Amino acid sequence: MYLVGRKAERQALDDLLAAVREGTSSTLVVTGEAGIGKTALLDHVADQASGLLVTRVAGIDSEMEFAFAALHQLCAPMAERLDRIPKPQRDALRTTFGEREGPAPDPFLVGLAVLSLLSEAAAQRPVLVLVDDQQWLDLASAQVLTFVARRLVAESVGMVFATRVVGGLAGLPELTVSPLRDEESHALLATVLDGPLDPRVRDRILAEAHGNPLALVEFSRSLRSEELAGGFGAPGAPLSHSLEGTFRRQVEALPAATRRLLALAAADPAGDPSLLWSAAELLGLATEAAEPAIESGLAEIGTRVRFRHPLIRATAYRSVPLSDRRRIHGALAAVTDEAVDPDRRAWHLGHAAVGPDDTVADELERSAGRVQARGGITAAAAFLERASSLTLDRHRRCDLAIAAASAKAQAGMLDGAREMLAVAEAEPLSDRQRAQADLARAELAYVTRRGNDAAPLMLSAARRLEAIDGTLARDTYLAALSAAVFAGRLAADGDVLEVSEAASAATRALSDPRPADLLLDGLATQHSAGFDKGLPAVHEALRIYGHRMTAEQELRWMWLANVAAARVWDMDRLTSLAQRHVQLARETGALSQLPLALSSYISVLLFRGQMAEASAQIDELRSLVEAMGETMTPYGAISLAAMRGDKAKLLSLTDTTIRDATRRGEGVGLTVAAWANALLHNGFGDYWDAMNEGLYATAYRGDCTSSGWALVELVEAAARSGEADVAADALERLSEMTAPSATDWGLGVEARSRALLSDGATAEHLYRDAIERFTRAGMRPDLGRSHLLYGEWLRRQRRRVDARYHLRSAHEIFEALGMAAFADRARRELSATGEKARSRAPQAAVRELTAQEAQVARLARAGLSNPEIGARLFISARTVQYHLGKVFTKLGIRSRSQLDSALSDADG
Structure with missing residues (x-):
């Protein structure tokens, strides 16, 4: 109606x-x-x-x-x-x-x-x-x-x-849905009223209802027939009609027993009539009490208990005194089967309690544990909050309030988390509780911004915990270090260097250190005492990481293990850890871990030159972040745009990143943006701009990975800009990491960088060494750059025939990888030797695929089934088939077996 x-x-x-x-x-x-x-x-x-x-x-x-x-x-x-x-x-x-x-x-x-x-x-x-x-x-x-x-x-x-x-x-x-027009309101009133309606009454009903259909109906129901026919209340009476007011008057007009029965029905959202009547019997309410409510149409009590409108439920619940509501919840708790629904029973007990009751607080705490284990973090927070208000023990009240604050922070209930922390901090806190409160505040800060607020709080908590729980203290130092890495140059307090110095003693004299302990020891020592001093612990942590560890333990610190592997230039271990991170996140369903896991894996793919796979993973990461309704700095997309020489794309990405990262206090985003711009400018041969970006990227010594990569760009840019002192200083800092790491990746970039500052046979030997190492490591972008720099050097030595071979090799690699800026630089150099380079374009049909279609096509080519592709991209298997149908049409193929050849030209 x-x-x-x-x-x-x-x-x-x-x-x-x-x-x-x-x-x-x-x-x-x-x-x-x-x-x-x-x-x-x-x-x-x-x-x-x-x-x-x-x-x-x-x-x-x-x-x-x-x-x-x-x-x-x-x-x-x-x-x-x-x-x-x-x-x-x-x-x-x-x-x-x-x-x-x-x-x-x-x-x-x-x-x-x-x-x-x-x-x-x-x-x-x-x-x-x-x-x-x-x-x-x-x-x-x-x-x-x-x-x-x-x-x-x-x-x-x-x-x-x-x-x-x-x-x-x-x-x-x-x-x-907008209010009804006047003529529509007239028509609605005509359908619900049988008797005469005074025009003045009609006009006042219409004026108060403001085109709201339910208000029109309820206002009409609230008036007696004589009022409808000739007046609207006493002359001059104030107009106080509203839906809530109308429902309140209808409920208040019911007998007291009926109001109590309606309040009982409203108190249990399950709508189970057997529970209702069992509780009513305990309260001494006869079944006849329901008749006035049913006759008035306020509620139905059949196979389910239903209210005509949700506002009636709320009004009915509030229509009886608080003491009655407590007795109602007590009755519902008494008739709720503890074995079948212990959590609902605990919820009713919590609302039935008149004052502090530790037995009920115990029940609520156990319920919080159960619902949290099912992923109900919001419900857990509610149970813990109620439990904290019911316990007499002040120490336990603080524990419960802090636990409630942590749960609320995880659920995104930020104001509620702050309120619960205020409840806890109103009491005298032990050192452990103060540390736990600091952790909850850090969690709140991290959820709010993932910026520079969390690390100082975690550091404070870790220091307090050292004398109480060494294992928890070390884990907290690791969490502080992870947060400090994100804060980077924007850390006001608790930066990487401060956390490292504070944590340096936490792992000493451990007889049987865990991989996490070694990771903390190594990274903290590298920052506080020197890169080479912490290297043995980092190497050992990376060697045993995953051994005798549960999936949950592996996942907890896997991102930091990836950071450590990149920091010591260990591409093989970084590859295996990043792949394992993605695999674990998918297999265990820890999808909230997947964005960081994919970011690490994308870096591996880019450095190895697997551009098509990196692009697919970037698209998957974008889909994932959008599906989660979250924001994340697009590190992978920034890196890919820099490598491809896509100046417009990179400018757009870095402008947004710099603005958002500055607002959040996520300093690592500023470093990554500067490194990417330095890489891009080196590709185009804009060495002065590349040097300025490199100087900024390497200015903060606490950055763990991208600042090291930026040193490579800075050496090349400064050397080509004639700034030999700047290049030499950057090379010295670079070699402090690469020489002791002794990996093909690290020694390769050092050799290539040192060659830029060398002459004669020394330079030639270093370039050849770099080419050999990158060939062995399977790192095609760096291999191409080494061929390019060596070819440029050879051309300047007037060895044109030798230069052509290396410049041609560089151009072919860059063309295959889609590194357009570097490819153009190689083409120009090759032309200067008298040889013309040839370029190729991807198939037009492949370019017509949308981003989602390209994702689906590449995953199907890799052999994944439709459900597996759907799980990766957060879409259903039927949607995967829908996209595949479009892919087949655009590429002019009929089956998955033809995808490989159809996509190969675009992928290089």
Whole structure:
């Protein structure tokens, strides 16, 4: 009846259904104020969805603390399809629902599981997902459903969200439901009123309702027939009608026993009538108490307990005194089966407690552990917060409040985290608690900005922990070091050098150091005492990293192990660690680890010259970050643009990176941008600009990797700019790392750099040494650059025939890798010897592929199945097949077996 008018809205929903029936996916966010008719529109689309599997969920404000409550409703009708989705996804979903034990699943893996499940269900018949009151979904379910909505393409799945606040759904197609026009309001009133309606009364109803359909209906219901026929309250009475006020008057008009029964029904979001009647019996409420509520249409009590509108639920709950609400929760706790639903029972016990109660606090803490193990970090925070308020023990109250703050920080509830830290810090804290509070604050800072705020707090915590828990102290020093690496040159306090000096004594005299201990010892010693002093510990840490370590232990410090391997110029170990990092993140479902893992792996691919694979991984990383709704400095894309000589692309990327990194306090982003610009300018032969960028990139001694790479660029740029002193100083700093590292990568860049500052036979020997080392190491970009520099040197020695061989080799390598600036530089040099270089262009058909199509094509060529490709790109297997169909058409091929030859020209 609320669909009087609404022609445009109904058409939009009908179009969505038509798209779904035709085999594509479609999403719509229906927004508007309470009572505007959003639920009625959902009812309309459900009525029109004949032949579709319709699954419907609704957010309930009192259920927001129960993790994945809405998601369980959504997936229940499709449970028989669960065995058809990939095992890691299936396990994640079952762990989330408490059907199996295991580590807390990554939320993005849960999202991918739901996407796969919907796709599988849609293979049988199209699926329509209706989500009402999205603003009241539990946070875990809301995040998953938003993730799914953003990844739908070709699954025959429709999703319609009804919400008052767009929030995290921003960017999805949106339909705003506006107030009814006057003529539509008149028509609606005519359908709900049988008796006479005084024109003055009608006009005042219309004026107060402001075109809100529910307000029109409820205001009319709240008036007696004589008021409708001849007046609207007492003359001169103030107008105080509102939906909330109308519902409150309707509830308050009920008998006291009925109000208590409605409050009982509102207190338990499960809507289970057996629980309702069992609790009612404990409270002495007879079944007859329900009759007035049912007769008034405020609620239905049948196979489920339902309220006519969510505002009625909230109004009913608040309509009884606090003492009654506590008794209601006590009764619900008493009738809730502890074995079947211990967490809901604990939640009711927490709300039933009149004062401090350590027994209830114990129950809530245990529930927090259970829900956190299923990935319900928001629910865990709520349980811990309530537990902290119920314990008499001040020391334990601090522990619980700090744990609640940490959970809230992880869930992104930043204000709540600060409030819980304030609760904890209002009490006298032990050294351990102060350290834990510092860690929670550091976590809060890192979640907020991932900038320069976290490292000082972690450093403070680590210092406190040294006398309490040595292992935790060392782990905290490692976390501080990792945060300091990100802060880089923008660290105000707690920079890499300060953390290293503080941590240098933490690993001494350990009889059986862990790989993590050796990693800390080595990196800290390198920064505090000298590169060569810490090298043995770093080498040993890298050698044994992964041995006798659980996957969780490996993942925790893997990124820092990658940093250490790059810092000591060990390409072989860096390659194996980066590959292992990506593999572990995927196999264990630790998708939040995957962005950093992919960044490390992309660096490996670029230095080895596997440009096509690097490009595919960069696209995958972009898809991943977008799917997660996060932001991340695009280190891989910056590096690729620099190597390709794509000046416009790099300028755009570095401008954004510098602005965002400065705002966040992420100094490493500034160093990477400067290194990339130095590399780009060297490619074009703009040596003065390259030198200035190199000087900036190498100015901060605490940068761990890219500043070392920038030294290589600085030597070349300064040598070619005639700044011999600058080049010599950069070479000395470079050799302090490369010589003791003694790897082909390190010694190769040192030999090539030293050759630039040498003459005669010495220079020639160094260039040949660099070429030999890079050939052996399989590092084609550096091999090409070594051929180029040697060829340039030979041409200046008037040895044109020898120069042509090396310049031709350089040009061929750069052309094959797509390193356009360096290729053009080699072409110019080759032309100066009297030989003309030939260039080639990629196939036009390959250039027509979209980024997503190219990703799918390359992964299919690598032998991955559709579900495996979908898992990589956060799309469904059906969407993968949809993209493959377009790829085949554009490339003029018919099968996967033809992909290799079709893509080879573009990949080099």
